[in-house]
Amino acid sequence: MIALIQRVSEAAVVVEGETVGEIQRGLLVLLGVEREDDQDKLQRLADKVMKYRVFADEDDKMNLNVSQAGGSLLVVSQFTLAADTRKGLRPSFSSAAQPSEAERQYEAFVAYCRSQGMTVETGRFGADMKVSLVNDGPVTFSLQV
Numbered sequence: 001m002i003a004l005i006q007r008v009s010e011a012a013v014v015v016e017g018e019t020v021g022e023i024q025r026g027l028l029v030l031l032g033v034e035r036e037d038d039q040d041k042l043q044r045l046a047d048k049v050m051k052y053r054v055f056a057d058e059d060d061k062m063n064l065n066v067s068q069a070g071g072s073l074l075v076v077s078q079f080t081l082a083a084d085t086r087k088g089l090r091p092s093f094s095s096a097a098q099p100s101e102a103e104r105q106y107e108a109f110v111a112y113c114r115s116q117g118m119t120v121e122t123g124r125f126g127a128d129m130k131v132s133l134v135n136d137g138p139v140t141f142s143l144q145v
Contacts (some may be wrong), residue, residue: 001045001105002032002081007054007139011074013123014130021121026071027054028133031109032081033102034095042105044145046112049073054139062139066118073113076123076131077106099126 005027012022029049054062055069066073079102083091097105103125113120123129 001034001037001041001109001145003045003049003143004030004032004078004081005049005052005054005141005143006030006133007136008074009134009136011131011133013074013076013121014132015124015127020124020129021074021076023072023074023119023121025069025136027066027073028131029073029075030078030081031075031106032078033097033105034082035097035101037097037105039108041145042109043112045143046109046116048143048145050113050116050118052141052143054141072119072121074121074123075106075110075113076129077102077125 008026008028010024011028013020027049050067051065053065055064055066057063079093079096082096083093084095085091106125110120110122
């Protein structure tokens with residue numbers, strides 16, 4: 001499981017002209033699910049996302065996590081994160097989870113974050129989404145467990 005996180009001052013997801021998820025300060029989380037992912041990996045990655053210290057404290061040091069900074073999560077499914085790009089000029093998606101399993105894991109990731117007290121907005125799994133954001137910094141990290 002892979003999470004590409006971006007610290008944002010605002011972010012939104014639009015599907016067919018309708019805004020389906022929107023946050024102000026927080027993290028945009030692009031989530032890729034791989035074949036071997038399980039509940040343990042899911043929880044470890046979700047905990048890492050929620051606890052990762054990427055927001056500035058009073059000394060302008062990255063010492064605060066999203067919750068401590070008063071932020072929210074916008075979680076968007078992104079199967080292309082599971083692509084193998086090491087060979088050739090076309091990505092291979094052989095390590096990506098099947099769509100039904102990826103959707104189940106994506107929904108479980110969102111539910112777990114919510115169960116930990118996070119405010120979570122989402123995209124729409126499998127939809128053609130238009131994601132807009134203002135990357136604050138810019139600050140972007142790729143997290144894996």
